[in-house]
Amino acid sequence: MRINLYISSRIEFAMRVEINKQSKIDAVDFDNLDFGMLFTDHMFVCDYKDGEWKEPQIIPYQPIAVDPSMSALHYGQAVFEGMKAYKDQAGEVFLFRPEENFHRINRSSERLAIPAFPKNYFFEGLEKLLALDKEWIKSGIGNSLYIRPFVFASQAGVQASASNEYKFMIICAPVGAYYGGELHVKIAEKYSRAAQGGVGYAKAAGNYAAQFYPTKLAQDEGYQQVIWTDAHSHEYLEEAGTMNIFFRIGERLVTAPTTDTILDGVTRKSIIKIAEHLGIDVEVRPVRVDEIIAAHAQGQLKEVFGAGTAVVVSQIHSIGYKGEKYTLPKLDNYMADQLKSHIMGIQYNELEDPFQWRHAVRT
Ligand SMILES: Cc1ncc(COP(=O)(O)O)c(C=O)c1O
Numbered sequence: 207m208r209i210n211l212y213i214s215s216r217i218e219f220a221m222r223v224e225i226n227k228q229s230k231i232d233a234v235d236f237d238n239l240d241f242g243m244l245f246t247d248h249m250f251v252c253d254y255k256d257g258e259w260k261e262p263q264i265i266p267y268q269p270i271a272v273d274p275s276m277s278a279l280h281y282g283q284a285v286f287e288g289m290k291a292y293k294d295q296a297g298e299v300f301l302f303r304p305e306e307n308f309h310r311i312n313r314s315s316e317r318l319a320i321p322a323f324p325k326n327y328f329f330e331g332l333e334k335l336l337a338l339d340k341e342w343i344k345s346g347i348g349n350s351l352y353i354r355p356f357v358f359a360s361q362a363g364v365q366a367s368a369s370n371e372y373k374f375m376i377i378c379a380p381v382g383a384y385y386g387g388e389l390h391v392k393i394a395e396k397y398s399r400a401a402q403g404g405v406g407y408a409k410a411a412g413n414y415a416a417q418f419y420p421t422k423l424a425q426d427e428g429y430q431q432v433i434w435t436d437a438h439s440h441e442y443l444e445e446a447g448t449m450n451i452f453f454r455i456g457e458r459l460v461t462a463p464t465t466d467t468i469l470d471g472v473t474r475k476s477i478i479k480i481a482e483h484l485g486i487d488v489e490v491r492p493v494r495v496d497e498i499i500a501a502h503a504q505g506q507l508k509e510v511f512g513a514g515t516a517v518v519v520s521q522i523h524s525i526g527y528k529g530e531k532y533t534l535p536k537l538d539n540y541m542a543d544q545l546k547s548h549i550m551g552i553q554y555n556e557l558e559d560p561f562q563w564r565h566a567v568r569t
Contacts, residue, residue, distance in 0.1 A: 219261070221330065225338070226266035236344055239382045241516065242352060246339040250331040250376035253360070254321055259374070262327050264335055267377065273362035277369040284358035284411040285314035288515045289472075291336055291353060291378075291567065293345040294555035299336055299567040302553045304329070306472045311355055314408035319368040320357055327374075328355070335376055337569040347554055348383025352516070358411075384517050391446055392429040392526040393495060394420065398437035399445065399467075406444075406467035414448070421447070429526055431512075435495065436467065443493045449512030449520060450474035454541050455501045456508070458487045473513040473549070479561060480548050486541065495527065502532045510534055511542040519546035 226247040234244065245267050252262040278284045289307045292300050308329070312322045332353070336343070343351045355376045359369030397420035400406020405413060417432070424432050431447035444462055445451055450471040453460045459481050464470040481488045501507040502525075510522040521542050524533045551557030555564060 219326070219330075221334065222261060222263040222265075223334065223338075224263070224265045228266075231341055234342075234380070236349075236380060236382065239380055241381055241384065242354075242379050244379060246342045246351070246378045246380065248335055248338045249378075250335050250374075252323075252327060252331070252374045254372035254374070255370075259321070259324060259327060262331050264331065264338065270373075272360065275362045275364050277359035277361050277363065278411075280364055281359070281366055282410070282412040282415070283318050283320065283369055284356065285311060285318055285320065286354060286356035286409050286411065287311045287314075288409075289353045289355075290350040290381075290515055290553075291343055292350050292553045292555070293340075293343040295345055296555075297345065298555065299340055299343055299569050300553065300555055301332075301336075301565040301567060303472050303476065303563045304332070304565050306475075307355070310409065310470065310472075311357065314410060315357060317405055317408040318410055320359070320372055323357065323374050332376060333567050335378065336567050339378060340569045342378065342380045344380070344382075345554075347550055347556075350381055350553075352379045352381045353377075354379070381516075386430075386517065386520065388523040389431070389512075389520055390429045390524045390526070390531075391431045391433050391522055392424040392427065393433045393443070394435045395440055395528065396420075397423075397432070398440075399432075399434040401437040402466060404467065407464065407469060409469065417447075424526075427526070433525065441495055443495055443498065444468050446512040446522065449514035449517070452477065452509075452511050452513060452542075453493060453498060453501075453507065454509035455498075456506050458489055459541060460489045460491065460493055462493050463490050471514055473515055473518060476549055476561075476563065477513050477519070477545050480545055480552075481541075483560065484544070484548070498525075499527065499532065505535075507532075508535060508537060509540055509542055518550060519543075 229247050248264050249267045250264050253260045287307045357374040360373045361369035361371035421432050433446045434444045436442040478488050512520045519542050524531050552559050
């Protein structure tokens with residue numbers, strides 16, 4: 207294995223880069239990718255020890271050895287991010303609002319008592335990783351590279367307290383256009399995803415583990431996902447599965463404000479901006495379950511959709527609540543489609559970028 211000492215002209219730290227000489231790319235069927243099941247040739251790793259983040263490294267993608275008593279395995283002190291890289295028709299690679307993901311992983315880390323990760327390590331590491339694995343990013347709307355930064359407590363020992371050692375890693379998975387079929391969701395009446403004062407606003411690993419069981423119960427009833435409601439009264443709608451949620455009532459687009467129980471989604475905040483830019487009336491306010499049921503009864507509930515990095519915008523076809531199934535109407539023109547093609551146009555460098563969200567990657 208050849209080992210390069212990578213020293214960027216813009217940075218003042220060394221990063222060890224070990225090139226993978228046995229690329230797997232030729233064996234990959236890019237037309238039939240299962241989301242998040244296959245990873246690129248390299249990964250980024252940086253250890254925290256003795257009160258500081260050590261020299262970052264990029265090495266061939268490989269399993270890592272951990273101690274069985276490692277804190278993250280026992281106490282879930284772990285957070286992650288989800289973002290994507292896109293390639294335009296000319297072969298240039300872009301990230302979409304990556305600063306948002308960088309700040310959010312550090313906000314999540316703070317809540318989990320994990321030390322903040324340095325910005326220059328994050329961006330230099332990510333860009334070098336993308337430069338090395340750029341062949342894994344295919345152009346064409348819908349194709350992208352899903353990027354998963356994550357950090358976890360790696361210290362050995364089962365004391366129930368914050369770890370003194372952490373590992374920050376970035377792995378990448380190629381993904382194709384997602385056609386999930388019709389989406390049927392169930393409003394949570396008993397279980398909760400997040401409570402006030404808790405960790406709902408953080409991308410904490412345990413938030414997702416806690417969703418699996420109620421989601422499985424909903425799946426047993428024929429739904430794919432749960433619309434989470436507030437833990438206190440179950441009267442307010444918060445998120446749909448792992449997406450933020452939007453309602454079109456008449457010609458208005460309504461979505462809940464982000465609080466400490468709702469993830470501050472990058473797609474959500476981008477959609478709000480784009481909708482306003484397109485002249486759509488947007489209301490950000492708490493959304494009551496009974497208001498949505500009443501709007502459906504009056505024929506005013508036109509669309510409901512989820513928004514998130516993985517699927518961008520996902521139209522919801524029906525909503526289950528208290529034993530009833532509320533089906534959304536068929537329309538000639540969906541706001542969800544208009545917003546989705548606009549945000550993707552920006553992501554793939556096919557539309558103007560009035561908000562300067564695109565971040566060109568030096569490959
Ligand atoms: C709970 C939750 N809500 C919302 C989102 C959407 O956030 P983003 O648009 O930043 O991907 C995600 C996905 O990452 C999520 O896990």
